[in-house]
Amino acid sequence: MSRIRDTFAELKHTARGGFIPFITAGDPDLVTTELLLIELAAAGADIIELGVPFSDPVADGEVIQRASERALRKGVTLSDVLRCVSNVKQHIEVPIVLFSYLNPLLKFGKDQLAEEAKRTGVDAVLITDLIPEEGGPWITAFHDHGIELIFLVAPTTSNDRLARIAQLASGFIYAVSRSGVTGERNEIPRDAESLVKRARAASDLPIAVGFGISTAEQVRQVWRFADAAVTGSAIVRQIESLADSPDLVARYEAKN
Amino acid sequence: MQKSPITRSEPDEHGHWGEFGGRYVPETLVAPLDELTNEFMRARQDPNFWGECNQLLRDYCGRPTPLFHARRLTAHAGGAQIYLKREDLLHTGAHKINNAVGQALLARRMGKRRVIAETGAGQHGVATATVCALFGLHCVVYMGAEDVRRQALNVFRMRLLGAEVITVNAGTRTLKDAINEALRDWVTNVDDTYYLLGSALGPHPYPLMVRQFQSVIGREAREEILSVTGKLPRALIACVGGGSNAIGLFHPFIADEQVRLIGVEAGGRGDSLGEHAARFHSGTASGGGQVGVLQGTMSYVLQDTNGQIATTHSISAGLDYSAIGPEHAFLHNSGRAEYIRASDAEALEGFRLCARLEGIIPALETSHAIMPAIRVAHELSRDEVIIINLSGRGDKDVQLVAGLQPQ
Numbered sequence: 001m002s003r004i005r006d007t008f009a010e011l012k013h014t015a016r017g018g019f020i021p022f023i024t025a026g027d028p029d030l031v032t033t034e035l036l037l038i039e040l041a042a043a044g045a046d047i048i049e050l051g052v053p054f055s056d057p058v059a060d061g062e063v064i065q066r067a068s069e070r071a072l073r074k075g076v077t078l079s080d081v082l083r084c085v086s087n088v089k090q091h092i093e094v095p096i097v098l099f100s101y102l103n104p105l106l107k108f109g110k111d112q113l114a115e116e117a118k119r120t121g122v123d124a125v126l127i128t129d130l131i132p133e134e135g136g137p138w139i140t141a142f143h144d145h146g147i148e149l150i151f152l153v154a155p156t157t158s159n160d161r162l163a164r165i166a167q168l169a170s171g172f173i174y175a176v177s178r179s180g181v182t183g184e185r186n187e188i189p190r191d192a193e194s195l196v197k198r199a200r201a202a203s204d205l206p207i208a209v210g211f212g213i214s215t216a217e218q219v220r221q222v223w224r225f226a227d228a229a230v231t232g233s234a235i236v237r238q239i240e241s242l243a244d245s246p247d248l249v250a251r252y253e254a255k256n
Numbered sequence: 257m258q259k260s261p262i263t264r265s266e267p268d269e270h271g272h273w274g275e276f277g278g279r280y281v282p283e284t285l286v287a288p289l290d291e292l293t294n295e296f297m298r299a300r301q302d303p304n305f306w307g308e309c310n311q312l313l314r315d316y317c318g319r320p321t322p323l324f325h326a327r328r329l330t331a332h333a334g335g336a337q338i339y340l341k342r343e344d345l346l347h348t349g350a351h352k353i354n355n356a357v358g359q360a361l362l363a364r365r366m367g368k369r370r371v372i373a374e375t376g377a378g379q380h381g382v383a384t385a386t387v388c389a390l391f392g393l394h395c396v397v398y399m400g401a402e403d404v405r406r407q408a409l410n411v412f413r414m415r416l417l418g419a420e421v422i423t424v425n426a427g428t429r430t431l432k433d434a435i436n437e438a439l440r441d442w443v444t445n446v447d448d449t450y451y452l453l454g455s456a457l458g459p460h461p462y463p464l465m466v467r468q469f470q471s472v473i474g475r476e477a478r479e480e481i482l483s484v485t486g487k488l489p490r491a492l493i494a495c496v497g498g499g500s501n502a503i504g505l506f507h508p509f510i511a512d513e514q515v516r517l518i519g520v521e522a523g524g525r526g527d528s529l530g531e532h533a534a535r536f537h538s539g540t541a542s543g544g545g546q547v548g549v550l551q552g553t554m555s556y557v558l559q560d561t562n563g564q565i566a567t568t569h570s571i572s573a574g575l576d577y578s579a580i581g582p583e584h585a586f587l588h589n590s591g592r593a594e595y596i597r598a599s600d601a602e603a604l605e606g607f608r609l610c611a612r613l614e615g616i617i618p619a620l621e622t623s624h625a626i627m628p629a630i631r632v633a634h635e636l637s638r639d640e641v642i643i644i645n646l647s648g649r650g651d652k653d654v655q656l657v658a659g660l661q662p663q
C-alpha cells in the first residue's frame with residue numbers, strides 16, 4: 001500500500017489540510033539535513049520534499065538556487081541524498097518525495113534509481129523538467145518498483161492536457177500556483193484555485209499546491225481549496241540565515 | 257562501428273532526432289512551446305511570411321551573402337580551393353541575424369510585445385536588439401558577467417539599440433547561465449513574452465526552427481558553388497557552439513553523401529573537464545561524450561560523474577557552452593557529420609592568418625574553423641573545393657586579442 005495514499009486518506013479522514021515542507025539535501029550539510037528531516041517530521045510534516053541539488057536549477061528562484069550551490073560546494077551527490085533518506089527512515093515514517101532535475105537522475109540510471117529509492121525508503125520522485133510526454137521509460141521503471149512519479153500541472157496547462165497528465169500521475173498532483181520560479185510571494189494568485197478546480201475535474205488524486213507559499217496564513221488559504229500546501233523557499237531561507245550557526249537545528253526549532 | 261551515412265535528418269513531430277532533442281522543460285512552458293510550434297508550422301506554409309522574411313533578409317540584412325574564393329588561404333594550404341561563405345558581411349556582422357529576423361516576425365504574428373534573448377558573444381543579443389528596434393518591440397537580453405566583460409563592445413551596441421542588458425552573475429557567468437535566466441524570465445512572463453533563442457538548441461521547436469531560419473546559408477552556398485565551380489564541395493567546415501551556423505550550412509547538403517560535414521568545437525586550453533567546450537570529446541578526463549539533458553533538450557552534455565553540468569572554457573564566448581544542439585548529436589552518432597576541435601591557440605592562429613592573408617578579420621568563434629579547414633584542404637587535390645562558414649566578423653574581438661598580442 002502506498003504511504004502517500006495512506007497519508008492523504010488519513011488527512012481526509014481527519015478533515016485536515018496537509019503540510020509539505022521542502023528542503024534541499026546537503027544544505028548546509030548532510031548531517032543537518034538528517035536532523036532537519038527528523039525535526040520536520042516531529043513538527044507535523046505530512047510529507048517531505050527533499051531537493052536533490054543541481055547545478056542549473058531553471059525552475060528555481062534565488063533562495064533555492066543558493067541552497068543548491070551550498071550543497072554542491074560540499075560535493076553532495078544523489079547517492080549521498082539516498083543515504084540520508086535511508087538513515088532517517090529508521091526514525092521517521094513520513095513519506096519522502098525526491099524533488100530533482102532530470103540530468104543527475106539520468107546519470108545515475110533510472111532502473112538503478114528505482115531500485116535504490118525502494119531500498120532506502122524514498123516514496124516518490126518528482127522531476128521538474130520531465131513532462132509526461134518524455135517520461136514513459138521513467139513511469140515504467142518507477143512503477144515496477146512501487147515508486148510513485150509525481151507530475152506537475154500549471155496554470156498554463158490546458159484541460160485536455162490535464163486529463164492526459166491525470167491518467168499517468170500517481171501519488172498526488174502537484175499544482176504550480178503561478179507561472180514562474182520558486183520563491184516567496186506576498187499572495188496566492190487567483191490562478192491557483194481555478195487550476196485546482198480544473199485538476200479536480202480531471203482526477204481523483206489528491207492535489208498539493210506549491211510555488212510561493214510562504215506564510216502560515218497562505219498555507220491555511222491553500223487548504224481551503226486544495227489537499228496540501230508545499231512550502232519551500234520560506235524554510236530554505238531560514239536555513240540559510242542560520243547556516244553558519246553550529247546549533248542550526250536547535251535554533252531552527254526555537255524559531256518555530 | 258562504421259555505419260552507412262544517413263541522407264536525411266528530420267525530427268519526429270515532437271522534435272526528436274532519434275534519442276536526442278525533445279522537450280525537457282517545466283510544465284508551465286509546455287503551452288507556450290505548443291503555441292510557438294503551431295505558429296511556426298503555420299508560418300512555414302505561408303508564402304506571405306516568407307515574402308516578408310526574404311525581403312528583410314535582402315534589403316535589411318544584405319542577403320544573399322557572397323561566396324568568396326580565398327586564393328591566398330588556398331595557396332597557404334596547398335590543396336583544395338577554399339571558399340568562404342561571407343556571413344560576416346551581414347547587417348550586425350554575423351549569421352545570428354538570419355534567425356533573429358525570422359523569429360521576430362513570428363513574435364509579431366503572435367502579438368508578443370516583449371522579446372527576451374540570451375547571448376554569449378553578444379552577436380545574437382545585438383541581432384535581437386536590432387530586429388526589436390526595427391519592429392518596435394521591447395527587448396531584454398541576458399548575458400553572463402564574464403561575457404559582458406570580454407564582449408564589452410557588443411554590450412554597448414545592444415544598449416544603443418534600445419535593449420535592456422541584464423548581467424547574470426550565477427554559475428560561470430557565461431552563455432549557459434544567461435540561458436537559465438532567460439528561461440526563468442520566460443516561465444514568469446509567458447503571457448506577453450517571446451523567447452528569441454539564438455542557437456539550434458533548447459526545447460522543441462527551437463532546434464528545428466533555428467535550423468529553418470539558418471539554412472538559407474547552405475541553400476545559397478550550394479547554388480553559388482555549383483554556379484561557380486559546377487560541382488559540389490568535398491567538405492563544409494563550421495564552428496559549433498550551440499550549432500546554428502553549422503546546421504544552417506550543413507542542412508541543405510545532408511543528402512549529398514560525398515560532401516563531408518565537419519563541425520569544429522572549442523578545444524580550449526586543455527583536455528580535462530572545465531578546460532574546453534568539446535562536447536563530443538570522449539577522452540578519459542574530458543567529461544565529454546556523454547548524453548544528458550540541459551536546458552530543455554537531450555544531447556551531448558559536458559558533465560561530471562554525478563550529472564552536474566560542467567563548467568567550460570573557450571577563448572570565444574560564443575562556443576563556451578556545455579551542451580550542443582540535438583541535431584548535431586544525431587549527425588554525430590549516425591556518422592553523417594564529423595566533429596573535431598581547435599584549441600584557443602589554434603583559433604588565434606586562424607584569426608591572425610585570415611586577417612593577414614585575406615584581409616578579413618573573423619570572429620573568434622569562426623576562427624576555430626580556419627586551421628582545421630587548412631588541414632582538410634591540404635589533404636585534397638587542387639581541383640577540389642571546400643567551404644568554410646565565415647559565420648561572423650571579428651571587430652568585437654579585436655580588443656581582447658590586442659590584450660593578448662605579444663608586444
Ligand SMILES: Cc1ncc(COP(=O)(O)O)c(C=O)c1O
Pocket residue numbers: 350351352376377378379380454455456495496497498499500501502573574575619621622647648649
Ligand atoms: C560569429 C559567431 N559564430 C558562431 C557562433 C556560435 O553559435 P552557433 O554554433 O549557434 O553558430 C557565434 C555565437 O555567438 C557567433 O557569434
